[in-house]
Amino acid sequence: MDWLVYIFSGIAIASALMVITRKNPIVSALYLALTLFAVAGLFVIFEAYFIAAVQVLVYAGAVMVLFIFVIMLLNLEPEKYRISVFRAPRVISVIAAITLFGSFAAVFFYNRVTGTVGLETPDAVAQAGGYLPAISTKLFTHYLLPFEVTSVLLLVAMVGVVVLAKRVV
Amino acid sequence: MDLDTTLLIVSAAIFSLGVAGVLTRRNALIIFMSIELMLNAVNIAFVSFSHQLHSLDGQLFVFFVMTVAAAEAAVGLAIIVAIFKIKKTVDVYELRLLQG
Numbered sequence: 532m533d534w535l536v537y538i539f540s541g542i543a544i545a546s547a548l549m550v551i552t553r554k555n556p557i558v559s560a561l562y563l564a565l566t567l568f569a570v571a572g573l574f575v576i577f578e579a580y581f582i583a584a585v586q587v588l589v590y591a592g593a594v595m596v597l598f599i600f601v602i603m604l605l606n607l608e609p610e611k612y613r614i615s616v617f618r619a620p621r622v623i624s625v626i627a628a629i630t631l632f633g634s635f636a637a638v639f640f641y642n643r644v645t646g647t648v649g650l651e652t653p654d655a656v657a658q659a660g661g662y663l664p665a666i667s668t669k670l671f672t673h674y675l676l677p678f679e680v681t682s683v684l685l686l687v688a689m690v691g692v693v694v695l696a697k698r699v700v
Numbered sequence: 701m702d703l704d705t706t707l708l709i710v711s712a713a714i715f716s717l718g719v720a721g722v723l724t725r726r727n728a729l730i731i732f733m734s735i736e737l738m739l740n741a742v743n744i745a746f747v748s749f750s751h752q753l754h755s756l757d758g759q760l761f762v763f764f765v766m767t768v769a770a771a772e773a774a775v776g777l778a779i780i781v782a783i784f785k786i787k788k789t790v791d792v793y794e795l796r797l798l799q800g
Binding site: 689 | 704709710713716723725726727733734736740750752755757764767768771777784
């Protein structure tokens, strides 16, 4: 099954590169949606089924739609000016990003994750009745307070958005 | 290189692409999309750690990161729309209200 990981990873990285390089913002938004779908595929391979479903529903299904609404509302056109990539600030930015990736990759390549192994080994998950009961029990017992706090956060965000977007009379 | 490390390096690559996008582009909406790319890369890293350490805590943290990212995207887009109403542009080179 290794080749599945490589295929989805390749699609995700290639689409992410397309997101940051296209002139037309709608094209960038669609490539971002493709990246999110590829990442959801990666989540499924690594047995994070709930997170894959939430990613497709919330990220690719709501946040990206919001982005496309706003791009169409503002009626943005493709960038007309021809940006030279070889200006000094851009070159430095690209070199900085490559250096960042190099340092991350070196750390991940030469070190193994150590630490206390969690309790949800595949046997324990099967004993708890499957993946979904295990994760929902954990969400609504150990992580109940963050869950309720995020609902307050969403309410605050909603009120803020309505206030910001209201027409000032 | 085992699969979990491959996923971590994919996460690092997407994060670096997001950083390059934020630093390079002029359109505020594309900068926003690059920020979403960075958040997604962090989610990938969490899922990889959750898979390696046999713990569901990583996946639950991804859930909260996604919620916060959605709320932040909504508020940020509202700010961009409000600025566009006044300045009629989303080019960050022109949005220098705090300068001087």
